[in-house]
Amino acid sequence: MKVVGDSGDAYYFSKYIQDAAWNLDKFEATPSKIHDLVKEKINFVLENGDYWQCDALIGGFDKLANEPWLSFLDYRGFAITDKPIIVRNFPGLDAEHYLNSIYHPRMSVQSAVDAIHTCLNKASEACSYRLPMFSLLVIDRKGARQHDQYL
Numbered sequence: 001m002k003v004v005g006d007s008g009d010a011y012y013f014s015k016y017i018q019d020a021a022w023n024l025d026k027f028e029a030t031p032s033k034i035h036d037l038v039k040e041k042i043n044f045v046l047e048n049g050d051y052w053q054c055d056a057l058i059g060g061f062d063k064l065a066n067e068p069w070l071s072f073l074d075y076r077g078f079a080i081t082d083k084p085i086i087v088r089n090f091p092g093l094d095a096e097h098y099l100n101s102i103y104h105p106r107m108s109v110q111s112a113v114d115a116i117h118t119c120l121n122k123a124s125e126a127c128s129y130r131l132p133m134f135s136l137l138v139i140d141r142k143g144a145r146q147h148d149q150y151l
Contacts, residue, residue: 001034002137005054005075013052017041031060031069035081042077051075057086059139068139094126095119109138113147 001017003010020041021034035058045051055074062069071081080086084103087096098119107115116136124131136147 001038001059002057003054004057005052009052009054013054013056016045016052017056030062030064031058031071032062032065032081034058034060035069035071035073035079038073039077039079042073042075046077059137060144061139061141095123098122109140109147 001014003014003017005013017038021029021037024033024037038056038058042051053075055072057070057072059068059070061067068084070083070086071079072086073079084105085096085099087099099115102115113136120131120134138145138147
């Protein structure tokens with residue numbers, strides 16, 4: 001899970017979710033169940049009038065379903081699931097359209113990295129400013145690992 005937002009909000013939200021997830025059955029803690037838990041906790045916090053302004057990106061390999069899982073939750077509990085690619089913020093719409101147009105489930109990791117690199121170049125050209133460095137996290141059957149190219 002990656003949390004994006006104000007550093008204080010992101011820290012306390014992450015800690016809150018981590019404490020709640022600790023009680024899950026470790027053998028059945030799939031990414032989709034973590035997503036449901038996070039959404040439930042966001043809704044609970046919103047109902048009580050106190051909330052953190054941060055968003056959560058949840059990804060992992062679901063060993064029970066034998067497939068990758070990716071989802072996005074914003075601070076209001078709005079969720080995006082069942083998509084192979086999730087892009088956040090402007091110029092996200094163009095980037096997501098481009099990546100969806102070339103994506104296929106059997107892409108190699110290097111093909112995906114090349115597509116993301118091309119997409120970032122197109123987005124920086126469209127915005128007329130240089131985008132900051134990005135890091136790429138690869139999640140597959142082998143686990144999660146940082147890709148060396150964008151560090």
